[in-house]
Amino acid sequence: MDSEVDIWAGDFMCRKASADFLTRYLLANKHIKVLNVNSPWGAGKSFFMSRWEKELKKNHICISFNAWSADYSSEPLVALIACIEQQVSDPNGFSNTTVGKTVVNAGSDLIKKAAPLILKGLIRKVSGVELDEIFTPGSEVLADSLVQSLIEEQAQTENNVTEFKKEIKSRLDAAANEKGKQAPAFIFIDELDRCRPTYAIELLERIKHFFELEDCRFIIASDSEQLAHSIRAVYGQGFSSERYLNRFFDAEYSLDNADIFEMVHSILPKIDSISLGINVKGNNAGSFMQPQESTICCKLSGFTENGIVLVVLCRAFKVELRDLVNYVKQIKAASDTVGGKVHFFWLAFLVFFKASKVDGYAGVMNQGCDERVLTLLQNKLAINVTVSCVRSLPSVYDIAGTYMKFLTADMSELRAMMLDAAPWQRAIYESVEDSFLSLKSYKSIVDLASRLS
Numbered sequence: 001m002d003s004e005v006d007i008w009a010g011d012f013m014c015r016k017a018s019a020d021f022l023t024r025y026l027l028a029n030k031h032i033k034v035l036n037v038n039s040p041w042g043a044g045k046s047f048f049m050s051r052w053e054k055e056l057k058k059n060h061i062c063i064s065f066n067a068w069s070a071d072y073s074s075e076p077l078v079a080l081i082a083c084i085e086q087q088v089s090d091p092n093g094f095s096n097t098t099v100g101k102t103v104v105n106a107g108s109d110l111i112k113k114a115a116p117l118i119l120k121g122l123i124r125k126v127s128g129v130e131l132d133e134i135f136t137p138g139s140e141v142l143a144d145s146l147v148q149s150l151i152e153e154q155a156q157t158e159n160n161v162t163e164f165k166k167e168i169k170s171r172l173d174a175a176a177n178e179k180g181k182q183a184p185a186f187i188f189i190d191e192l193d194r195c196r197p198t199y200a201i202e203l204l205e206r207i208k209h210f211f212e213l214e215d216c217r218f219i220i221a222s223d224s225e226q227l228a229h230s231i232r233a234v235y236g237q238g239f240s241s242e243r244y245l246n247r248f249f250d251a252e253y254s255l256d257n258a259d260i261f262e263m264v265h266s267i268l269p270k271i272d273s274i275s276l277g278i279n280v281k282g283n284n285a286g287s288f289m290q291p292q293e294s295t296i297c298c299k300l301s302g303f304t305e306n307g308i309v310l311v312v313l314c315r316a317f318k319v320e321l322r323d324l325v326n327y328v329k330q331i332k333a334a335s336d337t338v339g340g341k342v343h344f345f346w347l348a349f350l351v352f353f354k355a356s357k358v359d360g361y362a363g364v365m366n367q368g369c370d371e372r373v374l375t376l377l378q379n380k381l382a383i384n385v386t387v388s389c390v391r392s393l394p395s396v397y398d399i400a401g402t403y404m405k406f407l408t409a410d411m412s413e414l415r416a417m418m419l420d421a422a423p424w425q426r427a428i429y430e431s432v433e434d435s436f437l438s439l440k441s442y443k444s445i446v447d448l449a450s451r452l453s
Contacts, residue, residue: 007054012263013044013321015255019052022253026217027184029251034207034218036249042322043257045221046190052219053188061175061185063087067203068191076203077210084168084187088175161210169213183215193223197230204248224252257321260314261298264307267328271306271335273344274431276399276424278305279388289393295386306344308387315385316396317352327351330449337445338438343431346403346439349396350446353377365407365443374401390423399424406432407439 008016026032039045053062063084070079172185189207192200207218224245231241279288282297291297296312314324330351335342353361358380360373374397386393402425406414418429432439 007051010047011051012266013255013257013259015044015048015051016055018048018253018255019055022052023056025251026186030214032250033212033216034220034248034250036224036245036252037219037221037255038224038252039221039255039257040223040320041193041226042320043255044321045255048255049188049190049219049221053186056186059182061088061172061179061181063185063187065187065189066191067189067200068194071195071199076199077206080203080206084171088171164210165213168211169215172213172216184217185215187211187216187218189218189220192220193226193230197234200227200230201234204245208248220249260311260321260324261300261303261307263321263324264310264314265300265303267325268304268307268310269328269332271332271344272341273306274341274427275305276345276387276427277389278308278424280305280308282388287390289388289391291388292386292393294384294395295388295393297388306348309345309348312385312387312396313348313352316381317356318381319352323355326453327355330446330452333452334442334445334449337449338442340438341431343403343428343439343442345399347442347446349400349403350443351449353400354446354450356380364404365440371401373404392422392424394422394424402428403439407436 022035026035037045037048050064053064056062064087065080065083067076070076070083173183175181176183176185189203192203195203204220207220211218224242228241228245231244232239235241235244279291280298280303282291282295282299296308296315298308298311310324310328313319319327327348331344331348334347334351335344338347350364353364358377360376364373377400378397384395384397386395387399405417406428409417414429414432418426421429
């Protein structure tokens with residue numbers, strides 16, 4: 001099997017196109033030393049980073065550094081250097097064994113060059129003394145002495161940094177020559193936004209100060225919004241963390257998760273369901289309503305009504321890819337428990353609603369609570385997506401509201417609601433008559449399924 005096929009197997013979000021684009025971009029723009037791949041947690045950054053690294057390894061030296069797994073270290077520079085040493089050395093050597101990966105080679109030239117930087121803590125202020133504290137009345141003699149010391153220390157610092165950078169470049173160049181690879185080397189850093197705020201900041205600072213090399217590119221995966229929150233946790237809520245982050249990143253790229261149809265089609269198992277008569281393809285056939293901008297349709301061959309429902313709920317609840325996979329698992333488990341034909345929309349809606357932690361889920365089956373619950377959802381999520389049905393374009397809130405009304409109404413109220421009902425509502429009503437008690441049990445089953453992860 002072709003290696004390229006293996007690398008991008010399971011790429012339902014067309015990440016390979018992004019990797020190819022960014023590779024060309026980084027190779028053509030030498031001034032871009034640090035690229036931030038910015039997307040929320042669970043949006044597929046780790047999948048993208050690992051596959052892109054494998055692609056680049058065909059021609060370049062690549063280093064993979066999981067920032068979160070090294071978060072226990074008090075000094076990120078040590079952890080990063082150890083990672084570089086381990087991954088550019090003999091893959092069968094001691095440093096790549098289980099024991100070896102926990103050991104820093106204190107005798108290596110790289111560690112020797114880094115030692116002065118690590119020991120002196122040069123990322124922080126050299127002396128640890130604020131200038132305002134130095135220049136106080138009556139302290140002129142002390143100030144002169146400290147300033148002279150700082151000047152001498154700074155000169156030595158610059159020399160240490162220069163020597164360290166030379167050693168890093170030498171190490172990466174030697175590895176490239178040994179393995180027949182091209183420059184530049186690529187260092188991938190993942191899970192930065194999961195680290196302790198101080199550790200994340202210090203790692204970025206060390207990369208900025210010590211690793212700006214001609215033939216080295218850093219690719220950092222992070223949720224920039226979460227990272228900004230972490231920085232504010234350290235420096236205070238009034239701190240301009242977004243501007244601060246821009247100091248470290250030369251460019252930023254956001255993964256596009258708008259088109260999840262292929263992924264949904266691939267991970268959603270067949271579930272025997274009661275149809276609402278949704279127009280999957282969105283073509284204006286018969287009396288189906290013409291889709292609007294908010295209407296979800298799909299042109300993929302074999303796409304199902306259940307798939308459309310899943311995409312609609314993902315949009316409404318702003319669900320990322322990692323959560324989507326887990327919700328499908330819960331939906332399938334709950335449908336297996338229900339048995340027979342299931343009301344897929346109602347079952348899936350409850351799974352998404354439960355996971356959203358929006359107030360109101362606990363009372364979703366209570367008499368007369370439907371309007372209050374839907375208002376809470378509308379205010380919290382503030383996204384209106386629709387599907388194409390006969391003579392109407394119902395939203396997720398319209399369909400969910402209909403189920404809530406049906407499940408809390410008596411039979412006379414149900415018949416009254418059917419007088420002006422749309423065809424999709426009649427489909428629910430006709431099936432509810434036969435499965436009313438089963439529908440009542442969906443919430444308790446979803447509560448059990450929600451414990452799966």
